[in-house]
Amino acid sequence: MTKDRQLHIGLVLAAMWRKGRDASEDDTPSSLRDAWDLHVGLARMAEQAKLDFVFKPDYLVLHPALVARSPSAVSLDPTMVLASIARSTEMVGLVTTVSTTFNVPYVVARQMQSLHWISNGRAGWNIVTSIEGAENFGNAPMPSPDERYRKAAEFTDVVRRLWQSHPYEVMTEGASYAPINHIGEFFSVKGPLNVAGHPAGPPPLFQAGASDAGRNFAASVADAIFGSIPDMQAGIELRADLRVRAERHGRDPGAVRVLPGLYFFLARTREEAWRLHRQAHAHLTREKRDEALKAVLGLDVSGMPLDARITSDLLPACDQFVRSRTHADLLRRFIENHHPTLDDVLARPEVVGSAHWVSVGTVEDVLGEIVEWFEAGAIDGFIALPGGSFESLQLFLNELVPALVARGLFRRDYQGSTLREHLGIG
Ligand SMILES: Cc1cc2nc3c(=O)[nH]c(=O)nc-3n(C[C@H](O)[C@H](O)[C@H](O)COP(=O)(O)O)c2cc1C
Numbered sequence: 001m002t003k004d005r006q007l008h009i010g011l012v013l014a015a016m017w018r019k020g021r022d023a024s025e026d027d028t029p030s031s032l033r034d035a036w037d038l039h040v041g042l043a044r045m046a047e048q049a050k051l052d053f054v055f056k057p058d059y060l061v062l063h064p065a066l067v068a069r070s071p072s073a074v075s076l077d078p079t080m081v082l083a084s085i086a087r088s089t090e091m092v093g094l095v096t097t098v099s100t101t102f103n104v105p106y107v108v109a110r111q112m113q114s115l116h117w118i119s120n121g122r123a124g125w126n127i128v129t130s131i132e133g134a135e136n137f138g139n140a141p142m143p144s145p146d147e148r149y150r151k152a153a154e155f156t157d158v159v160r161r162l163w164q165s166h167p168y169e170v171m172t173e174g175a176s177y178a179p180i181n182h183i184g185e186f187f188s189v190k191g192p193l194n195v196a197g198h199p200a201g202p203p204p205l206f207q208a209g210a211s212d213a214g215r216n217f218a219a220s221v222a223d224a225i226f227g228s229i230p231d232m233q234a235g236i237e238l239r240a241d242l243r244v245r246a247e248r249h250g251r252d253p254g255a256v257r258v259l260p261g262l263y264f265f266l267a268r269t270r271e272e273a274w275r276l277h278r279q280a281h282a283h284l285t286r287e288k289r290d291e292a293l294k295a296v297l298g299l300d301v302s303g304m305p306l307d308a309r310i311t312s313d314l315l316p317a318c319d320q321f322v323r324s325r326t327h328a329d330l331l332r333r334f335i336e337n338h339h340p341t342l343d344d345v346l347a348r349p350e351v352v353g354s355a356h357w358v359s360v361g362t363v364e365d366v367l368g369e370i371v372e373w374f375e376a377g378a379i380d381g382f383i384a385l386p387g388g389s390f391e392s393l394q395l396f397l398n399e400l401v402p403a404l405v406a407r408g409l410f411r412r413d414y415q416g417s418t419l420r421e422h423l424g425i426g
Helices: 032-048 064-069 078-088 105-118 145-165 212-221 232-248 270-280 286-297 325-338 363-375 390-406 419-423
Strands: 008-012 053-055 093-099 123-128 205-208 224-227 257-266 357-361 381-386
Touching (some): 008 257, 032 078, 032 390, 078 093, 078 105, 093 419, 105 145, 232 257, 232 363, 270 357
Parallel strands (some): 008 053, 123 205, 205 224, 224 257
């Protein structure tokens, strides 16, 4: 590992620590306006910790049941929220999510370039192909994943060419505009764009989705991939694969930074951290957990008492069909090593359901895991998804990040003021 290789860290702007709490609890924002204030505050905290960027996911669909359980599932338009945050911060990157399945490239090219100007070179675009929402755009049923990725590739190409069509030098040196005259499978766009490029260079591109088509798309254009990586081995495999694919596209092998979501539950003691993890998933009934365990491992535990021990001999044969081999192997290992009670098994991250990297424990525990993954070549950084409590987020920013700085794995101060500079994109 070279000595100067450092982590890139982003913070998701979503109050994930409220999961499992009662909506009436004190720290629940009472309006969308309060939620927006909270996001501005979080972005300032991220900037104080010198994080690379804040990040907003986005879905163009409403699930009433989900909103009833978790009011923060309703959110304002992410690009507008980030534009407002640009005025309250100076350094931290601002990565918005815009779907290529439900928008048009000219408008997105302009919005992204506007955010870039308003923030002085700090905008980033998380390109998603989306998994739902077609009914809101008159193109139901949802196009197939292959079609969505074909559209994403054309969309992104058009946006990049529109950015180039109106260079910054038009304003400074009298360079000329260039129409792009694009006619493709999905879009016809003449150009040029009506907003000039920013001298910082174009906004970095993020991509979320790691199927074969997703990886190829990321390898061809993305500067970073936001992945769901449930364990270190999966990270090593994805990162190695993206390096090969990037080279095949004529890019530097490290062109696509691998930044998985890290859903953490931090507390002063391990017991408290695990209590927070349990609380966040308390809404899942026994029946739902039984079903999830069956899907993850092929193990049927319906009717079994919660204090029963789950031992290796109860495990079904390895060749059973399971939803995710990665999750199945992780859970098998846990059972073989610990012979836990059924209650403990039904509380495990593999069962209660995040496909993200989940880390639960003290600052030292989670720090140790991050360092291990980084040194093993599984990640280039991560996007922090703070779970459990507001204190968990504070422990992360005030203690864990400084511990990474002390080890030389994260910046002590910003070396530049644009997102490209933070990510080390030349
Ligand atoms: C970590 C992660 C985050 C994602 N975030 C979003 C999002 O914010 N909005 C959205 O519409 N789709 C989101 N997606 C969906 C992807 O854009 C994509 O449509 C989906 O993952 C299918 O592609 P895949 O088979 O390559 O994973 C996300 C996917 C992943 C893996």
